[in-house]
Amino acid sequence: MISGSESTIAATPISRRHVAPPRPGGNYVMQGLTSEKALDIYHLIFAPTHACNLRCKHCYLPDHDVEALPKEIAMRLVDEWSEIVLEERGPFRGIFHVKGGEPFVVPYLGDIMDRLVELQSMRLMLTTNGTFTNEKTLNKLQACHDGLSGHVTVIVSLDGASAKTHDALRGDGQFEVTTSFIRAIRARGIFTHLNCVLHGQNMHEIPAYVRLAMDLGADQINFLPLVPKGYGSTVRCLQVPHLQLHQQLQAVYDSGDECTRRLLAGSLSHIADRNKRGILAACECVAAYQGLFYITPEGSVFTCPNLLNTEHSIGNVKNLSLRELCDRLPILHRKLRADGSNDRHLCTGERTLYESIGDKRNLANLREMQSALTVDSPDTSTNRVATAYCVSRNF
Numbered sequence: 001m002i003s004g005s006e007s008t009i010a011a012t013p014i015s016r017r018h019v020a021p022p023r024p025g026g027n028y029v030m031q032g033l034t035s036e037k038a039l040d041i042y043h044l045i046f047a048p049t050h051a052c053n054l055r056c057k058h059c060y061l062p063d064h065d066v067e068a069l070p071k072e073i074a075m076r077l078v079d080e081w082s083e084i085v086l087e088e089r090g091p092f093r094g095i096f097h098v099k100g101g102e103p104f105v106v107p108y109l110g111d112i113m114d115r116l117v118e119l120q121s122m123r124l125m126l127t128t129n130g131t132f133t134n135e136k137t138l139n140k141l142q143a144c145h146d147g148l149s150g151h152v153t154v155i156v157s158l159d160g161a162s163a164k165t166h167d168a169l170r171g172d173g174q175f176e177v178t179t180s181f182i183r184a185i186r187a188r189g190i191f192t193h194l195n196c197v198l199h200g201q202n203m204h205e206i207p208a209y210v211r212l213a214m215d216l217g218a219d220q221i222n223f224l225p226l227v228p229k230g231y232g233s234t235v236r237c238l239q240v241p242h243l244q245l246h247q248q249l250q251a252v253y254d255s256g257d258e259c260t261r262r263l264l265a266g267s268l269s270h271i272a273d274r275n276k277r278g279i280l281a282a283c284e285c286v287a288a289y290q291g292l293f294y295i296t297p298e299g300s301v302f303t304c305p306n307l308l309n310t311e312h313s314i315g316n317v318k319n320l321s322l323r324e325l326c327d328r329l330p331i332l333h334r335k336l337r338a339d340g341s342n343d344r345h346l347c348t349g350e351r352t353l354y355e356s357i358g359d360k361r362n363l364a365n366l367r368e369m370q371s372a373l374t375v376d377s378p379d380t381s382t383n384r385v386a387t388a389y390c391v392s393r394n395f
Protein backbone atom coordinates (compact mmCIF):
# COMPACT_ATOMS: atom_id res chain seq x y z
CA MET A 1 0.00 0.00 0.00
CA ILE A 2 1.38 3.35 -1.01
CA SER A 3 1.12 5.99 1.70
CA GLY A 4 0.61 9.74 1.65
CA SER A 5 -0.97 11.85 -1.03
CA GLU A 6 -0.44 9.26 -3.76
CA SER A 7 -3.03 6.86 -2.31
CA THR A 8 -5.49 9.77 -2.22
CA ILE A 9 -4.90 10.44 -5.91
CA ALA A 10 -5.55 6.85 -6.85
CA ALA A 11 -8.99 6.84 -5.28
CA THR A 12 -10.02 10.34 -6.33
CA PRO A 13 -13.14 10.55 -8.54
CA ILE A 14 -13.14 12.46 -11.81
CA SER A 15 -14.04 15.92 -10.55
CA ARG A 16 -11.17 17.05 -8.37
CA ARG A 17 -12.01 20.71 -8.04
CA HIS A 18 -11.94 22.24 -4.60
CA VAL A 19 -11.33 19.02 -2.77
CA ALA A 20 -9.72 19.12 0.67
CA PRO A 21 -6.00 19.92 0.64
CA PRO A 22 -3.88 16.76 0.46
CA ARG A 23 -1.66 15.70 3.32
CA PRO A 24 1.89 16.93 2.81
CA GLY A 25 4.73 14.64 1.81
CA GLY A 26 4.51 10.95 1.10
CA ASN A 27 4.91 9.75 -2.45
CA TYR A 28 4.35 11.55 -5.70
CA VAL A 29 3.32 10.10 -9.05
CA MET A 30 2.68 12.32 -12.04
CA GLN A 31 -0.77 11.22 -13.10
CA GLY A 32 -3.88 12.22 -14.97
CA LEU A 33 -6.78 10.54 -16.67
CA THR A 34 -6.64 10.11 -20.45
CA SER A 35 -10.28 11.19 -20.67
CA GLU A 36 -9.49 14.56 -19.06
CA LYS A 37 -6.12 15.29 -20.65
CA ALA A 38 -5.14 17.01 -17.41
CA LEU A 39 -2.87 16.16 -14.50
CA ASP A 40 -4.41 15.36 -11.12
CA ILE A 41 -1.82 17.49 -9.38
CA TYR A 42 -0.72 20.42 -11.51
CA HIS A 43 3.03 20.59 -11.98
CA LEU A 44 5.04 23.52 -13.25
CA ILE A 45 8.73 22.78 -13.67
CA PHE A 46 10.90 25.85 -13.79
CA ALA A 47 14.53 25.80 -14.88
CA PRO A 48 15.50 29.42 -14.09
CA THR A 49 19.09 28.85 -15.27
CA HIS A 50 21.40 26.20 -16.68
CA ALA A 51 24.19 27.40 -14.37
CA CYS A 52 25.56 24.71 -12.11
CA ASN A 53 28.44 24.12 -9.73
CA LEU A 54 28.96 20.58 -11.10
CA ARG A 55 29.73 19.21 -14.55
CA CYS A 56 28.12 15.77 -14.56
CA LYS A 57 29.16 13.57 -17.46
CA HIS A 58 25.59 12.46 -18.18
CA CYS A 59 23.83 15.84 -17.83
CA TYR A 60 21.06 16.21 -20.43
CA LEU A 61 21.47 19.99 -20.56
CA PRO A 62 22.90 21.47 -23.77
CA ASP A 63 25.05 24.05 -21.93
CA HIS A 64 25.72 25.57 -18.50
CA ASP A 65 24.92 29.16 -19.43
CA VAL A 66 24.64 31.35 -16.35
CA GLU A 67 21.93 33.60 -17.78
CA ALA A 68 18.81 33.34 -15.61
CA LEU A 69 15.21 34.30 -16.31
CA PRO A 70 14.76 37.77 -14.72
CA LYS A 71 13.47 37.69 -11.16
CA GLU A 72 10.35 39.78 -11.84
CA ILE A 73 9.19 37.29 -14.47
CA ALA A 74 9.93 34.36 -12.14
CA MET A 75 7.87 35.96 -9.37
CA ARG A 76 5.02 36.63 -11.78
CA LEU A 77 5.07 32.92 -12.70
CA VAL A 78 4.67 31.96 -9.05
CA ASP A 79 1.63 34.23 -8.68
CA GLU A 80 0.00 33.20 -11.96
CA TRP A 81 0.52 29.51 -11.30
CA SER A 82 -0.92 29.89 -7.83
CA GLU A 83 -4.11 31.42 -9.27
CA ILE A 84 -4.51 28.62 -11.79
CA VAL A 85 -3.86 25.91 -9.19
CA LEU A 86 -6.36 27.39 -6.74
CA GLU A 87 -9.01 27.84 -9.40
CA GLU A 88 -8.66 24.47 -11.09
CA ARG A 89 -7.36 22.14 -8.36
CA GLY A 90 -7.78 23.83 -4.97
CA PRO A 91 -5.17 24.42 -2.24
CA PHE A 92 -1.95 22.42 -2.52
CA ARG A 93 -3.03 20.40 -5.54
CA GLY A 94 -0.31 22.00 -7.58
CA ILE A 95 3.48 22.03 -7.49
CA PHE A 96 5.98 24.77 -8.18
CA HIS A 97 9.10 22.76 -9.03
CA VAL A 98 12.49 24.44 -9.36
CA LYS A 99 15.22 22.59 -11.24
CA GLY A 100 17.93 23.85 -13.49
CA GLY A 101 20.86 23.86 -13.67
CA GLU A 102 21.20 23.88 -9.94
CA PRO A 103 18.41 25.63 -8.01
CA PHE A 104 20.72 26.62 -5.16
CA VAL A 105 22.83 28.83 -7.45
CA VAL A 106 19.74 30.88 -8.39
CA PRO A 107 19.99 34.24 -6.56
CA TYR A 108 16.20 34.62 -6.15
CA LEU A 109 15.40 31.05 -5.00
CA GLY A 110 14.87 32.35 -1.45
CA ASP A 111 12.37 34.94 -2.76
CA ILE A 112 10.41 32.19 -4.51
CA MET A 113 10.31 30.20 -1.28
CA ASP A 114 9.13 33.22 0.72
CA ARG A 115 6.38 33.94 -1.80
CA LEU A 116 5.18 30.33 -1.70
CA VAL A 117 4.94 30.56 2.08
CA GLU A 118 2.90 33.79 1.74
CA LEU A 119 0.57 32.25 -0.83
CA GLN A 120 -0.12 28.94 0.99
CA SER A 121 -1.41 27.43 -2.25
CA MET A 122 1.25 25.14 -3.73
CA ARG A 123 3.77 22.52 -2.84
CA LEU A 124 7.43 23.36 -3.46
CA MET A 125 9.62 20.80 -5.18
CA LEU A 126 13.32 21.26 -5.75
CA THR A 127 15.59 18.95 -7.70
CA THR A 128 19.14 19.46 -6.50
CA ASN A 129 22.56 17.88 -6.66
CA GLY A 130 22.64 18.07 -2.86
CA THR A 131 26.00 19.79 -2.63
CA PHE A 132 24.88 22.92 -0.73
CA THR A 133 25.28 21.61 2.78
CA ASN A 134 25.83 24.92 4.59
CA GLU A 135 23.62 25.85 7.55
CA LYS A 136 22.15 28.88 5.76
CA THR A 137 20.73 26.70 2.96
CA LEU A 138 19.50 24.04 5.36
CA ASN A 139 17.84 26.61 7.61
CA LYS A 140 16.12 28.24 4.64
CA LEU A 141 14.74 24.86 3.55
CA GLN A 142 13.61 24.17 7.08
CA ALA A 143 11.85 27.55 7.31
CA CYS A 144 10.04 26.90 4.02
CA HIS A 145 9.07 23.39 5.15
CA ASP A 146 7.68 24.79 8.41
CA GLY A 147 6.02 27.75 6.67
CA LEU A 148 4.26 25.44 4.20
CA SER A 149 3.32 22.91 6.91
CA GLY A 150 5.45 20.24 5.26
CA HIS A 151 4.42 20.85 1.64
CA VAL A 152 8.05 20.75 0.51
CA THR A 153 9.73 17.87 -1.32
CA VAL A 154 13.42 17.94 -2.07
CA ILE A 155 14.54 15.58 -4.83
CA VAL A 156 18.22 14.82 -4.50
CA SER A 157 20.26 13.32 -7.31
CA LEU A 158 22.25 10.33 -6.10
CA ASP A 159 23.49 8.33 -9.05
CA GLY A 160 24.66 5.20 -7.32
CA ALA A 161 24.82 3.31 -4.05
CA SER A 162 28.56 3.86 -3.73
CA ALA A 163 31.11 6.61 -4.11
CA LYS A 164 32.52 4.70 -7.07
CA THR A 165 29.39 4.93 -9.23
CA HIS A 166 28.06 8.31 -8.07
CA ASP A 167 31.42 10.04 -8.33
CA ALA A 168 32.11 8.49 -11.75
CA LEU A 169 29.37 10.77 -13.15
CA ARG A 170 29.35 13.65 -10.68
CA GLY A 171 32.97 14.12 -9.62
CA ASP A 172 35.31 12.93 -6.90
CA GLY A 173 34.07 13.31 -3.34
CA GLN A 174 30.48 14.16 -4.32
CA PHE A 175 28.91 10.97 -2.88
CA GLU A 176 30.08 11.94 0.58
CA VAL A 177 28.78 15.49 0.24
CA THR A 178 25.40 14.52 -1.19
CA THR A 179 24.68 11.74 1.31
CA SER A 180 25.46 14.13 4.16
CA PHE A 181 23.04 16.67 2.60
CA ILE A 182 20.34 13.98 2.48
CA ARG A 183 20.93 13.04 6.12
CA ALA A 184 20.78 16.70 7.11
CA ILE A 185 17.44 17.40 5.41
CA ARG A 186 15.92 14.16 6.67
CA ALA A 187 17.02 15.10 10.19
CA ARG A 188 14.96 18.28 9.70
CA GLY A 189 11.92 16.23 8.65
CA ILE A 190 11.95 17.43 5.03
CA PHE A 191 10.40 14.99 2.55
CA THR A 192 13.13 13.60 0.36
CA HIS A 193 13.04 11.75 -2.92
CA LEU A 194 16.13 10.37 -4.61
CA ASN A 195 16.78 10.50 -8.36
CA CYS A 196 19.11 7.86 -9.72
CA VAL A 197 20.01 7.73 -13.41
CA LEU A 198 20.51 4.07 -14.27
CA HIS A 199 23.00 2.77 -16.81
CA GLY A 200 25.21 -0.20 -17.53
CA GLN A 201 27.72 0.58 -14.80
CA ASN A 202 25.39 1.12 -11.84
CA MET A 203 22.46 -1.22 -12.56
CA HIS A 204 23.99 -3.96 -10.44
CA GLU A 205 23.65 -1.64 -7.45
CA ILE A 206 19.84 -1.37 -7.55
CA PRO A 207 19.23 -3.63 -4.49
CA ALA A 208 22.02 -1.87 -2.57
CA TYR A 209 20.54 1.48 -3.59
CA VAL A 210 17.15 0.53 -2.14
CA ARG A 211 18.86 -0.44 1.13
CA LEU A 212 20.80 2.83 1.17
CA ALA A 213 17.60 4.83 0.54
CA MET A 214 16.01 3.11 3.54
CA ASP A 215 19.07 3.83 5.65
CA LEU A 216 18.97 7.50 4.62
CA GLY A 217 15.25 7.67 5.40
CA ALA A 218 14.23 8.69 1.86
CA ASP A 219 10.54 8.74 0.98
CA GLN A 220 10.79 7.72 -2.67
CA ILE A 221 13.32 6.61 -5.28
CA ASN A 222 12.97 7.69 -8.89
CA PHE A 223 15.09 5.40 -11.02
CA LEU A 224 15.51 7.23 -14.33
CA PRO A 225 16.79 5.80 -17.60
CA LEU A 226 19.80 7.56 -19.07
CA VAL A 227 18.68 9.72 -21.99
CA PRO A 228 21.57 10.32 -24.39
CA LYS A 229 21.18 14.02 -25.01
CA GLY A 230 23.09 17.19 -24.20
CA TYR A 231 26.35 16.32 -22.44
CA GLY A 232 24.75 12.89 -21.86
CA SER A 233 25.12 12.05 -25.55
CA THR A 234 28.83 11.53 -24.88
CA VAL A 235 28.06 8.59 -22.57
CA ARG A 236 25.42 6.97 -24.76
CA CYS A 237 27.45 3.74 -24.68
CA LEU A 238 26.29 3.34 -21.05
CA GLN A 239 22.61 3.27 -22.02
CA VAL A 240 20.75 0.02 -21.33
CA PRO A 241 17.79 -1.15 -23.49
CA HIS A 242 14.53 0.08 -21.97
CA LEU A 243 12.94 -3.33 -21.42
CA GLN A 244 16.08 -4.79 -19.84
CA LEU A 245 16.14 -1.95 -17.34
CA HIS A 246 12.44 -2.29 -16.61
CA GLN A 247 12.72 -6.05 -16.06
CA GLN A 248 15.53 -5.56 -13.59
CA LEU A 249 13.45 -3.00 -11.66
CA GLN A 250 10.38 -5.23 -11.90
CA ALA A 251 12.31 -8.07 -10.21
CA VAL A 252 13.23 -5.74 -7.34
CA TYR A 253 9.61 -4.55 -7.08
CA ASP A 254 8.18 -8.11 -7.17
CA SER A 255 10.53 -9.46 -4.53
CA GLY A 256 10.42 -6.31 -2.40
CA ASP A 257 8.68 -5.84 0.93
CA GLU A 258 6.13 -3.12 1.60
CA CYS A 259 8.85 -0.59 2.34
CA THR A 260 10.61 -1.28 -0.97
CA ARG A 261 7.36 -0.91 -2.88
CA ARG A 262 6.59 2.35 -1.16
CA LEU A 263 9.99 3.65 -2.19
CA LEU A 264 9.26 2.63 -5.77
CA ALA A 265 5.99 4.58 -6.02
CA GLY A 266 5.67 6.01 -9.49
CA SER A 267 7.87 3.36 -11.07
CA LEU A 268 6.45 1.62 -14.11
CA SER A 269 6.04 -1.55 -12.02
CA HIS A 270 3.92 0.33 -9.52
CA ILE A 271 1.80 2.01 -12.19
CA ALA A 272 1.27 -1.28 -14.07
CA ASP A 273 0.33 -2.90 -10.76
CA ARG A 274 -2.28 -0.20 -10.15
CA ASN A 275 -3.61 -0.57 -13.69
CA LYS A 276 -4.19 -4.28 -13.04
CA ARG A 277 -6.17 -3.35 -9.92
CA GLY A 278 -8.36 -1.01 -11.98
CA ILE A 279 -6.77 2.26 -10.86
CA LEU A 280 -6.15 3.49 -14.36
CA ALA A 281 -3.26 5.76 -15.19
CA ALA A 282 -3.07 7.96 -18.25
CA CYS A 283 -2.71 5.42 -21.02
CA GLU A 284 -0.71 7.75 -23.18
CA CYS A 285 2.15 10.21 -23.04
CA VAL A 286 1.02 13.17 -20.91
CA ALA A 287 2.81 15.85 -22.96
CA ALA A 288 0.44 18.79 -23.58
CA TYR A 289 -1.92 17.77 -20.78
CA GLN A 290 -3.40 20.68 -18.80
CA GLY A 291 -1.35 21.37 -15.71
CA LEU A 292 2.11 20.40 -16.98
CA PHE A 293 4.63 23.04 -17.97
CA TYR A 294 8.40 23.17 -18.35
CA ILE A 295 9.91 26.66 -18.54
CA THR A 296 13.48 27.32 -19.66
CA PRO A 297 15.87 30.14 -18.65
CA GLU A 298 14.95 31.95 -21.90
CA GLY A 299 11.28 31.84 -20.90
CA SER A 300 10.27 29.28 -23.54
CA VAL A 301 7.38 27.14 -22.45
CA PHE A 302 7.20 23.42 -23.15
CA THR A 303 4.78 20.82 -21.91
CA CYS A 304 7.31 18.22 -20.83
CA PRO A 305 10.98 18.52 -19.78
CA ASN A 306 11.85 15.96 -22.43
CA LEU A 307 10.11 17.53 -25.39
CA LEU A 308 12.22 20.56 -26.09
CA ASN A 309 12.33 21.01 -29.86
CA THR A 310 11.49 24.56 -30.91
CA GLU A 311 8.42 23.28 -32.77
CA HIS A 312 7.02 21.97 -29.45
CA SER A 313 7.23 25.27 -27.60
CA ILE A 314 3.84 26.86 -26.98
CA GLY A 315 5.20 30.35 -26.43
CA ASN A 316 7.26 32.50 -24.09
CA VAL A 317 6.44 33.77 -20.60
CA LYS A 318 8.09 37.08 -21.44
CA ASN A 319 5.07 38.03 -23.55
CA LEU A 320 2.30 35.62 -22.57
CA SER A 321 0.58 34.86 -19.29
CA LEU A 322 0.37 31.28 -18.03
CA ARG A 323 -3.40 31.42 -18.59
CA GLU A 324 -2.86 32.32 -22.26
CA LEU A 325 -0.33 29.49 -22.53
CA CYS A 326 -2.82 27.01 -21.00
CA ASP A 327 -5.25 27.90 -23.77
CA ARG A 328 -2.68 26.78 -26.35
CA LEU A 329 -2.28 23.26 -24.95
CA PRO A 330 -5.14 21.53 -26.81
CA ILE A 331 -3.67 22.57 -30.18
CA LEU A 332 -0.29 21.04 -29.33
CA HIS A 333 -1.94 17.92 -27.94
CA ARG A 334 -3.83 17.40 -31.20
CA LYS A 335 -0.65 17.96 -33.20
CA LEU A 336 1.34 15.48 -31.11
CA ARG A 337 -1.37 12.84 -31.47
CA ALA A 338 -1.60 13.42 -35.22
CA ASP A 339 2.18 13.20 -35.64
CA GLY A 340 2.51 10.02 -33.58
CA SER A 341 -0.90 8.41 -33.84
CA ASN A 342 0.51 4.90 -33.48
CA ASP A 343 2.84 5.88 -30.70
CA ARG A 344 0.64 7.50 -28.08
CA HIS A 345 1.90 5.14 -25.37
CA LEU A 346 5.53 5.96 -26.02
CA CYS A 347 7.44 8.81 -24.44
CA THR A 348 7.09 11.51 -27.12
CA GLY A 349 10.25 13.22 -25.91
CA GLU A 350 12.41 10.14 -26.35
CA ARG A 351 10.66 9.08 -29.55
CA THR A 352 11.15 12.45 -31.26
CA LEU A 353 14.75 12.65 -30.03
CA TYR A 354 15.57 9.28 -31.59
CA GLU A 355 13.62 10.07 -34.77
CA SER A 356 15.51 13.34 -35.20
CA ILE A 357 18.91 11.65 -34.99
CA GLY A 358 17.84 8.49 -36.86
CA ASP A 359 18.53 6.26 -33.85
CA LYS A 360 16.68 3.13 -35.01
CA ARG A 361 18.05 0.95 -32.22
CA ASN A 362 16.55 3.11 -29.50
CA LEU A 363 13.26 3.45 -31.38
CA ALA A 364 13.07 -0.36 -31.55
CA ASN A 365 13.91 -0.55 -27.84
CA LEU A 366 11.10 1.87 -27.03
CA ARG A 367 8.58 -0.13 -29.07
CA GLU A 368 9.71 -3.41 -27.50
CA MET A 369 9.13 -1.86 -24.11
CA GLN A 370 5.68 -0.63 -25.07
CA SER A 371 4.50 -4.07 -26.27
CA ALA A 372 5.60 -5.56 -22.96
CA LEU A 373 3.52 -2.98 -21.11
CA THR A 374 0.27 -3.76 -22.91
CA VAL A 375 -1.78 -5.99 -20.64
CA ASP A 376 -5.33 -7.25 -20.25
CA SER A 377 -7.49 -4.65 -18.58
CA PRO A 378 -9.70 -5.43 -15.58
CA ASP A 379 -12.24 -3.11 -17.23
CA THR A 380 -13.83 -5.30 -19.94
CA SER A 381 -14.96 -2.28 -21.96
CA THR A 382 -11.33 -1.32 -22.52
CA ASN A 383 -10.03 -4.84 -23.26
CA ARG A 384 -6.36 -4.01 -23.41
CA VAL A 385 -4.57 -1.30 -21.51
CA ALA A 386 -1.14 -0.01 -22.33
CA THR A 387 0.72 1.45 -19.39
CA ALA A 388 2.34 4.51 -20.86
CA TYR A 389 6.10 4.56 -20.55
CA CYS A 390 7.17 8.05 -19.57
CA VAL A 391 10.73 9.04 -18.93
CA SER A 392 9.65 12.08 -16.91
CA ARG A 393 6.91 10.56 -14.82
CA ASN A 394 9.03 11.24 -11.79
CA PHE A 395 11.96 13.49 -11.51
Ligand SMILES: C[S@@+](CC[C@H](N)C(=O)[O-])C[C@H]1O[C@@H](n2cnc3c(N)ncnc32)[C@H](O)[C@@H]1O
Binds near residue numbers: 100102129157
Ligand atom coordinates in the same frame (compact mmCIF):
# COMPACT_ATOMS: atom_id res chain seq x y z
C1 LIG B 1 19.48 18.37 -15.06
S1 LIG B 1 19.32 17.97 -13.35
C2 LIG B 1 19.01 19.57 -12.64
C3 LIG B 1 18.90 19.54 -11.14
C4 LIG B 1 20.18 19.36 -10.34
N1 LIG B 1 21.26 20.07 -10.84
C5 LIG B 1 20.50 17.89 -10.18
O1 LIG B 1 21.52 17.42 -10.66
O2 LIG B 1 19.69 17.20 -9.55
C6 LIG B 1 17.70 17.20 -13.20
C7 LIG B 1 17.71 15.68 -13.08
O3 LIG B 1 17.98 15.11 -14.36
C8 LIG B 1 18.84 14.02 -14.21
N2 LIG B 1 19.58 13.82 -15.45
C9 LIG B 1 20.63 14.54 -15.87
N3 LIG B 1 21.06 14.08 -17.04
C10 LIG B 1 20.27 13.04 -17.39
C11 LIG B 1 20.22 12.17 -18.50
N4 LIG B 1 21.08 12.23 -19.49
N5 LIG B 1 19.25 11.23 -18.54
C12 LIG B 1 18.36 11.13 -17.52
N6 LIG B 1 18.35 11.95 -16.45
C13 LIG B 1 19.31 12.89 -16.37
C14 LIG B 1 19.73 14.43 -13.06
O4 LIG B 1 20.37 13.32 -12.48
C15 LIG B 1 18.75 15.10 -12.14
O5 LIG B 1 18.15 14.17 -11.28
Ligand code: SF4
Binds near residue numbers: 054055
Ligand atom coordinates in the same frame (compact mmCIF):
# COMPACT_ATOMS: atom_id res chain seq x y z
S1 SF4 C 1 22.88 16.92 -13.74
FE1 SF4 C 1 22.44 18.62 -12.39
S2 SF4 C 1 24.27 18.78 -11.10
FE2 SF4 C 1 24.85 17.62 -12.84
S3 SF4 C 1 25.70 19.13 -14.28
FE3 SF4 C 1 23.54 18.79 -14.80
S4 SF4 C 1 22.47 20.39 -13.77
FE4 SF4 C 1 24.50 20.21 -12.79
